[in-house]
Amino acid sequence: MADKIDKADYQRRIDAMSEIFAGIAEKANVVSRERCPYRDRHDLCTAEFRCRNQLAATDEGIGCGHEGGFNYQDAWESNPLLIERAKKRIARDKERAAARRRARAERHEK
Numbered sequence: 001m002a003d004k005i006d007k008a009d010y011q012r013r014i015d016a017m018s019e020i021f022a023g024i025a026e027k028a029n030v031v032s033r034e035r036c037p038y039r040d041r042h043d044l045c046t047a048e049f050r051c052r053n054q055l056a057a058t059d060e061g062i063g064c065g066h067e068g069g070f071n072y073q074d075a076w077e078s079n080p081l082l083i084e085r086a087k088k089r090i091a092r093d094k095e096r097a098a099a100r101r102r103a104r105a106e107r108h109e110k
């Protein structure tokens with residue numbers, strides 16, 4: 001048969017764990033205000049939305065220009081529909097450019 005649980009000891013352990021987790025949560029809260037969760041270990045932006053902190057795209061990806069001195073979330077674009085609209089516009093522009101190239105190639109063949 002199991003030993004009886006010492007309620008006072010149990011409560012002390014719960015309190016100690018709560019204190020540990022509160023410290024972890026507080027630290028995570030501070031760090032999350034300084035470093036955007038979309039910034040990867042190479043300091044590239046992995047967000048799939050527009051953010052005014054995004055730098056010009058390179059072969060490596062899109063860099064993050066946030067230096068940690070202000071709230072990075074203020075630069076996030078709040079309308080998630082914009083990315084869908086941008087994707088459609090890019091697809092349409094690619095299609096039009098391909099059509100122009102085909103027409104140009106046909107003119108050169110004649």
Ligand code: SF4
Nearest residue numbers: 036039045051054064
């Ligand atoms: S560019 Fe913006 S969204 Fe991307 S990692 Fe930096 S702060 Fe985050």
